[in-house]
Amino acid sequence: MADRKVRVQSHADSYGKVTPEEWLLEGESLAKESTDPEDNKYMTFREDFEWYIVSGTLHGVFKGHCTKCGLGIDYKIDPIIFYDERNGEAV
Numbered sequence: 001m002a003d004r005k006v007r008v009q010s011h012a013d014s015y016g017k018v019t020p021e022e023w024l025l026e027g028e029s030l031a032k033e034s035t036d037p038e039d040n041k042y043m044t045f046r047e048d049f050e051w052y053i054v055s056g057t058l059h060g061v062f063k064g065h066c067t068k069c070g071l072g073i074d075y076k077i078d079p080i081i082f083y084d085e086r087n088g089e090a091v
């Protein structure tokens, strides 16, 4: 097994270059093998995103919750506006 630091860096570098499934699998594998409590220090916050369309308009919801301190967030993007980056006009 390669040195853990090398594997962690390799995992970080592979973002966007491997399939999302492969990336998540390696991340879970690294987390499971970790014996360093610092590695999981920030792993108490769960995030959920939801996208939905009503009457042709896209809406987004972000929810997050910390299992350690109870911090919660509900954030709605309502509606989501698409625009042309070249001129800023809505599309």
Ligand SMILES: [Zn+2]
Pocket: 044, 066, 067, 068, 069, 070, 071
């Ligand atoms: Zn917290």
